[in-house]
Amino acid sequence: MKTLVDISRALSNVENRKSGYIDLLDSLYKKGKPAKVIGITGSPGVGKSTLVDSYIKVLIQKGKKVAVIAVDPSSPFSGGAILGDRIRMNSSSDNVFIRSVATRGAMGGISDAVFNMIVVFRAAGYEYILVETVGVGQNEISISKLSDITVLVLNPSSGDDIQMMKAGIMETGDVFVINKSELTGTDELEAYLKASFPEAGSKVVKTSARTGKGVKEFSDLIDSIYETEKEKIKDKSKLILKEGLRTLMLHEASKRVEAMISQADIKLDEIVEAKISPYEEMKRLLSEV
């Protein structure tokens, strides 16, 4: 993968599961270099994209290569999507690659192709891979299964934090960012987070992403976690791989099941006549998978 077009095509091939994509991923994985995978989520309007944009600028200044996967929902009616997150991020540097990904009806909101796309970016040498998505439904949980560190972006006095708490989503956050921290309610929110989440509560960063305030602090915090919590990061990467393996296998398995249902010689007549039950037939077919 030498050029940007090569990388981009590879991303498409794995997203679309073009024939041979497993072999491609196999070889790319082995070429992969270590990367920091950071998930960034939060309710609409909290300033995720602006934060990502400011964060990218900080990383670029340090000479890092950054990839961004911006996830947007597909329309449940048409299957199409309007992917607009990336506009607030500036990819004018050659060291930044921004790719928009639609959920394509994925359960849990994040397409399992994202795991594979991260493999592509690793092989292309991107040291930071940011996965950004709107925190709606189960997205936060999906994102935390893919990322070394999950960042939850909140706004003071928005009330969203209460909603998220109810859904058990706050637990997925490793780092909290209070964006628009110039507004009132910031101190209260910070206190609440510190009191309610012993681990992540100690990792609260106040930012004003539009002015850039706090973003360098955020960047340093992320890097320091990789430095000081090596074991945790390692354990997390294993969890990520296991999860990745699970979705890969489920996908393959479901493919084969589909193939069987459409091609195999299923003893439908006997089932109708109750000579055998669907359950016996299932056991028989499964033993052949």
Add this chain to the structure above:
Amino acid sequence: MSGKIRVLIAKPGLDGHDRGAKVVARALRDAGYEVIYTGLRRTPQEIARMAVEEDVNVVGLSLLSGAHNELFPAVIAELKKAGLNDVVVFGGGVIPDEDIDFLKKSGLSAVFTPGTPLQTVVDFVKNNVKPR
């Protein structure tokens, strides 16, 4: 499994009229395509860069400021420079009929002038763009 068709809807130059671009983007989304809308004030280089990163199959250029004869060919040149040779490009906006020949010779496959039904644009993508 063949992939989804991805469309880039772009606003080159300084023109701030985005009603048409947004309406077309929506129509394409409703027809099942994945649409990346670039927002306003994009240079030809930025548009080509986005087209590369998003690996789009088709690029739609919207312009109502009269600068189409300069900017549309500039976008096509940047797409080629970036190594995208199989992207279908169409344009739309305030474009007099007499300019369409020149634009087509520059590399646009279609130009949709005022009054074009949305279905025409959707059909164009359906009939002229195949997944890779």
Add this chain to the structure above:
Amino acid sequence: MKKSDWSDKYKKMTEKYPERKKEFVTGSGTKVENLYTPEEIGDPITAKYDEKIGMPGEYPYTRGVQHTMYRGKFWTMRQYAGFGDAEESNERYRYLLNSGQTGLSVAFDLPTQIGYDSDDPKCKGEVGKVGVAIDSLKDMEILFKDIPLDKVSTSMTINAPAAVLLAMYIVNAEKHGVNRKDLTGTIQNDVLKEYVARGTYIFPPAQSMKIITDIFDFCSKEVPKWNTISISGYHIREAGSTAAQEVGFTLADGIAYVDAAIKTGMSVDNFAPRLSFFFNAHNDLLEEVAKYRAARRLWAKIMKERFNAKDAKSLMLRFHTQTGGSTLTAQQSDNNIVRVAVQTLAAVLGGTQSLHTNSRDEALALPTEQSVIIALRTQQIIAEESGVTNTIDPLAGSYYVESLTDKIEMEAMEYISKIDKIGGVVKAIEGGYIQKEIQDSAYKYQLGIETKDRIVVGVNKYTMADKPHGELLRVNPAVEKKQIGKVKAVKAERSQKDVEEKLAAVKKAAVDGTNLMYPIIDAVKVYATIGEICGVMREVFGEYKEKIVI
């Protein structure tokens, strides 16, 4: 108010604005009164009339902001014009003035509107295309050559860099012996709608509001006859909104500007009399008439009840109108002449103070001389021949128009309340509420055309193989090169030392928060360019990043 009382006031007003004719009659010779009220038809609901409809020139101004309206003076016929370089546009302005136009309206090109010089690489292909290219005071001097600025009022459609263009206008006028206190005109200066409908913003909202209130303050002291803002609904409608949204979002913007000015310490009656508005004249004639009447009544109430304005002038919604560009078709383009005539009627029956009519070829290009003359004649024919200007607000009392006026006022107020709940227009823009409303209406409108629920003659009904249209205006491509040469020449001839000094003063004012108009005027005098002045402000204020809502 009894008609007899109002008539006394009317008579007094005619001392200032004498009636245009000795006697007003219909086409067939029947006498036409200046005003018709329930009294004339024996309608018993006079109480409701007083409170809801009222008299022209009296609160709540539903029937018009002046007592005499077109009986005394027609609206200003003000065709928006500009293209190429200052020489070409100056020629077009003199042509229009000689043809009976009564005010000037300047269209600037996109580089100028976005605060860039013509030689900036971002501007390639755009110079002189949608308006005239103005890079420095030098261009302004050429633009208004031989035009008496003490006699002609000029409207300039300029928003983010309005301070710079106003400064150039003032300096040029003073160079020709006209005192700034005598200058009349308008700058659009309405940045809020740029973020949601027009797209020529530069700086973020808060900083832009500061520049706008600086201009309010400066003009209230130095240029008292100048309309400091043209709070616009035209573009919001063009972006796809409904009539009620046009009124609601425009007046919400107005509220934001008034709030901002009051926060800087100005008292409302100091600046409110010089606020003006700009609306669209769309296809549905009667809805448009109702819309203007609703806007006037609603604004009057808002200024009185919400802002406690005392000066009657603060309560009056004065407005300019432009016929809806987005209604023009490329197909069978002569039909557009008819469309514009209907839209002109709407604006006139709605009581506009000033009007621009589009030309038949504007779905394709800027207007040719032949086309713009027809557009101007449309106004003149309706003014002189149609009779609708013989009496004031003739559609009042129509069951349909009054009930539609009520409805639009109510719907507009709902939008304003919603925006209040969100925390004001700036927050509503940040959250994307206004943009989403507009986009949803735009999409609905288009789907209506696709399903033929909405007919566009010549496009989805009564189509035919088109005759080739007439000659179109093409901006000379050499203009860009020529203008780039001009900018370079200006930069070479001026004192670079002076420019740097004056630019530093602009920067300091931007940082310190003092009134920017004064240092901008100084910078303009030494031929600093618009790109340089705006560049300095960009450094301090930053640039707005679009929020995409589809």
